[in-house]
């Protein structure tokens with residue numbers, strides 16, 4: 038997997054965030070000859086520029102949810118404008134009759150945006166499901182899902198292939214002292230867990246209860262409790278600059294030596 042955007046809530050470019058990167062959530066996953074995209078934040082534009090030169094693409098995009106920072110790269114993803122490509126867009130958090138297609142149409146609507154999703158020339162299928170369902174995108178790959186604790190809902194994913202499991206769990210808020218059973222079940226024994234570590238426990242307790250995000254300390258606790266091997270600290274607070282993230286990284290390493298902080302351009306193998 039390659040990380041194209043690791044920042045939470047809003048893009049945060051600039052010299053103070055250049056080392057970890059300022060783009061919002063976008064991850065490329067390759068397994069079993071397949072291409073999976075996780076979320077569609079601003080990092081997705083760079084991924085698209087790379088993929089646009091690759092020839093016909095057939096890929097699945099799994100969206101955790103449709104908050105701006107996870108979809109605002111969609112209209113700028115060049116492969117959507119290439120007719121030889123096919124994409125399936127998955128979302129499991131929508132309720133009350135909302136569909137992903139409708140939400141994207143309303144997101145890409147004048148005067149908020151000049152053109153609707155119908156300008157895309159690739160073949161695009163919208164696949165709504167309910168978080169908790171298991172998806173089988175083919176090639177012997179199983180994608181388990183679970184609902185997350187986030188305003189307007191969000192979906193956690195676990196991609197299983199060849200005896201390995203990679204989990205993508207953002208955006209989600211924990212309740213201090215009571216580990217989220219949905220998350221524990223999803224990440225049990227996983228090789229890699231990419232987790233919403235936007236805040237520290239101290240920041241969460243003092244400032245950000247109810248904002249829908251978790252902490253690196255909770256990521257450590259969950260990975261330990263679930264027997265997961267590698268924590269990837271993800272969805273960095275836009276106000277955490279590189280020096281702050283270095284300091285957080287040292288604390289994380291003292292708890293879990295195998296853990297890493299996500300940074301743009303990072304490549305991980307499960």
Ligand SMILES: [Zn+2]
Nearest residue numbers: 045046106208
């Ligand atoms: Zn987010």
Ligand SMILES: [Zn+2]
Nearest residue numbers: 102104187208
């Ligand atoms: Zn969100």
